[in-house]
Amino acid sequence: LPVVVDEYLLFDLLADRASPDLRDELDYGVVLTTGSWYYRLARAAKSHSHGVLSSLLRDLDADTQQRVRNHLDYLPAAIDLVGWRTVVPAMVALRVRRNLNLLAAEALAVALMAGAEIAVRVDTPLIRSGAEDLGIPYRLG
């Protein structure tokens, strides 16, 4: 079963510390994320108010710093990402009990399109509720 992962599980895959099950899904299945989750991860890495990544990188040479930053900026081809042109028509057609925001509508639409389950590190009530309405498997991982 394909799986749509949130930014925390995406990070685990990119940083090579995913659970064995999730790692197997990447190597032998189909793993997707959404533009919204990808954006939240990439933007968090550039957060100046927390500056922790910058300070951790400070002692490394410039090439290494750039390689680490690029790793969070550019999604590897092994992880699928459905573009707006394709997913927006499905997002706006969703009918669920609660009003959806962009993050939730995209995750649910991508999961439906891929016939996937949704896996998150942090419970997301809006997505959990929508997934229940639409019959999409939802798991905390």
Add this chain to the structure above:
Amino acid sequence: VSTELHLDPELAEIVERARKRAIEAGELRLQPPATPYKSPLSDEEKAVLWNWVDSGALAAAIAEIAAEDPELADD
């Protein structure tokens, strides 16, 4: 796992059309990758990322992003 039973016919049709477009556009694969993913990062580089997340900075930054923009909030 089929989700079609939970979808009304109009939504099912839109989703199927979007799915076909995504496959044609190469955005959605139906098969696993030919070779397992290999991280380009060294152990030292990975450790930097692990320390960043373990510090709580990722969670704090994401909470900030979600608080600033309801469209990107978890609830």
